Amino acid sequence: MMSVTDPALCRRTTLRYTALILGLSCYAPFVDLTNTWFALESLxxxxxxxxxxxxxxxxxxxxxxxxxxxFSLIQLPALMLLMLINKKKQSNVEDGTLQPV
Incomplete structure (x- = not known):
């Protein structure tokens, strides 16, 4: 609907969120969601x-x-697969159920 009512807004939004996906993929290793290889492989x-x-x-x-x-039909599932492959193991030390990583 946005492409019919305001095509310029559609173009800006597409570019903005695509750049945001790139930035968040590079930021994921810094917040311990993935390892560094994820940022390099997804770049x-x-x-x-x-x-x-x-x-x-x-x-x-x-x-x-x-x-x-x-390409978005390929890119988004591939990005999620890379994130799954490169995820860091989480630990819950307070419960004693998992060992620290």
Whole structure:
């Protein structure tokens, strides 16, 4: 609906949130969600996603929007899979149920 009522807002929002995904993926190791490899492995994936969003921002024709949409169908599950593979094990030392990492 946003693309019909305000196409410029749609382009800005797409670019903004794509850049945010890249930033959050690089930030995940610093808050102990993942290891450093996640940031390195997800960088090409998120970089290409940001590139496609930039192309859509500059020229929002149907070809660019389709490329961006189709890549998002691959990128988002791949990002979640990388996060699952590279997650850090959490420990609960207070309960004594898990050993410290």
């Amino acid at each position: 090409p994936l998120n970089g290409y996603f940001l590139y496609l969003a930039w192309k859509f921002y500059k020229e929002s024709d149907s070809a660019n929007s389709r490329k961006l949409f189709r």
